[in-house]
Amino acid sequence: MLTSNTVCLGDDDIVQKCGVNVSEQQSADAAKFTSLTELMTRPATPTKAGLSYVQTGKNDCLLMPFTEKGLTVCSHYVPHPDIHAFVTCNGDNCVICALGNQPEMKFLLPVFDCINREVVVLSMSLSMRPRALAPQVFPVLEVVKAGRAQVMSVSRGADNNFTVKAWDLPEDADTGEETIKQFLAEVESGRLKLDSVFMSIPNETLRVLPWIQENLRIRGLA
Numbered sequence: 067m068l069t070s071n072t073v074c075l076g077d078d079d080i081v082q083k084c085g086v087n088v089s090e091q092q093s094a095d096a097a098k099f100t101s102l103t104e105l106m107t108r109p110a111t112p113t114k115a116g117l118s119y120v121q122t123g124k125n126d127c128l129l130m131p132f133t134e135k136g137l138t139v140c141s142h143y144v145p146h147p148d149i150h151a152f153v154t155c156n157g158d159n160c161v162i163c164a165l166g167n168q169p170e171m172k173f174l175l176p177v178f179d180c181i182n183r184e185v186v187v188l189s190m191s192l193s194m195r196p197r198a199l200a201p202q203v204f205p206v207l208e209v210v211k212a213g214r215a216q217v218m219s220v221s222r223g224a225d226n227n228f229t230v231k232a233w234d235l236p237e238d239a240d241t242g243e244e245t246i247k248q249f250l251a252e253v254e255s256g257r258l259k260l261d262s263v264f265m266s267i268p269n270e271t272l273r274v275l276p277w278i279q280e281n282l283r284i285r286g287l288a
């Protein structure tokens with residue numbers, strides 16, 4: 067069973083909380099939920115700034131990376147209409163794992179959206195195949211790390227084949243300095259969490275859903 071590997075943003079070296087038991091985190095979050103309706107209409111961990119992730123598609127997104135530090139999160143994509151979203155894996159005894167939905171490690175990278183002028187989260191699988199997102203973004207991060215501001219266009223085609231193009235940020239472009247500064251302060255204070263872009267649903271809540279109940283029953287796990 068995979069567990070989350072948390073990487074905190076900050077001026078110091080990457081801080082890791084290896085082997086964090088996600089189910090412990092979920093049980094702490096569980097007290098926040100009062101109804102299933104509420105659960106389905108908002109993320110489990112509401113963020114002050116309404117952090118959202120980049121919806122990649124056939125049209126370009128224009129993004130400016132400003133850090134190489136992000137967060138690795140073990141998650142599921144749940145296509146069922148009741149959820150239809152990425153959901154954080156609940157670790158040991160995860161109900162979604164029990165349904166045969168394979169968890170995947172995602173790297174969540176905060177970037178500045180050059181058009182909407184806000185910090186958003188770019189979610190990447192850790193796949194290193196050539197047309198995957200991560201191996202195309204990492205070289206851009208190296209250039210940024212070397213001190214050259216970059217803007218990159220990101221689009222996603224069939225079979226999750228991404229196209230990433232990067233170039234020097236024009237000198238007169240908005241670098242989002244104040245927005246990024248506020249974002250980093252929120253993260254460092256713990257008020258803002260990158261993984262809030264994924265839903266977080268406790269096992270006990272998942273078991274309430276009829277289609278999950280039926281799946282578990284047929285598997286002899288109910």
Ligand SMILES: [Zn+2]
Nearest residue numbers: 155156160163
């Ligand atoms: Zn899981």
